[in-house]
Amino acid sequence: MTGGGRAAGVTDLPTDLPDETMVAAEQQIGLLFRTAMQRWKEQAASIHPDLAPKAFAVLRTLVDDGPAQARDLVTRLGTDKSVLSRQITSLERLGLIEREVDEHDARARRLVATPAAAARVTRVRAARHDDVRRRLAAWTREERAVFVDLLGRLTAPDDA
């Protein structure tokens, strides 16, 4: 069906060989994105019907990596602080995390997942509603290293 699509040499690059790998790689990237979103959505809903996917990502981070401040999450998740602030508010409203003022810095708030929330996250994971993290964990260290390298080259600021 998609047999001989590609219009001439639009990308006049030294493309080794014809390549189905190009198309495949692009589609996989899209797929990764979409399936991850899908999975997160399902998992989030199974923890609490009103839990947004992104908020679940926040919760997961707190459960896995322990208490943190919003600014740490900005770094780890790479999301704007405004977005995080809202997700955090919602998590607190749902009783999944607690927000305590930091004892050394009155601006900062220490975010802690409640035991109940941690238990639910673990349960959801165990329930085989798999996630990216689990899959990555099943790889060998080397595979992950290769993966990181390849992705890194894909995202490098500029390479030539």
Next chain:
Amino acid sequence: MTGGGRAAGVTDLPTDLPDETMVAAEQQIGLLFRTAMQRWKEQAASIHPDLAPKAFAVLRTLVDDGPAQARDLVTRLGTDKSVLSRQITSLERLGLIEREVDEHDARARRLVATPAAAARVTRVRAARHDDVRRRLAAWTREERAVFVDLLGRLTAPDDA
């Protein structure tokens, strides 16, 4: 700072070794996503200020792979037809594509990038406003194959 974060054995998996690769892999995935979005946004804007990133992805596909119908784009881009329909409308409004009724099926519309649009896409690409496709093209066939495999395992429906 983030020294010894990870709370106990929350994920009781056979995790080869401690692993910075886990964290790195996750961050890279996020990074891939964000930088790709960013780049697309920039490129889209440089073609037309009112061009949405996703609409640019559509245009790019049409330029690279030739004329197609909306339903083909659903397959290739994995996006809902409603979203595509709107992007297509906007592309037409901006004069970047043309929509002709298919001669064999009056329901379908054949989408064609205008020569002007194709020229702009090519120019933007050449202008070193690099994109994922170009980077992938710079890899070896083998690297791409590994990449596809790894990503595939990340998105597989269920592996155990």
Next chain:
DNA sequence: CGGTTAATGTTGCTCACAGCAACTATCGAA
């Protein structure tokens, strides 16, 4: 000490997108 600068969060706003559902129009087949 007081004043400036920086950092933590919160809130308001806008836009991009996903995705379901309902609908029209057309095709293909029973």
Next chain:
DNA sequence: TTCGATAGTTGCTGTGAGCAACATTAACCG
């Protein structure tokens, strides 16, 4: 011709990105 499937369009809602303005507190510096 009637029925079911398919191509697209449109309306709606929810999620998220991200900028900008703001309040609060910290840290620095003369």
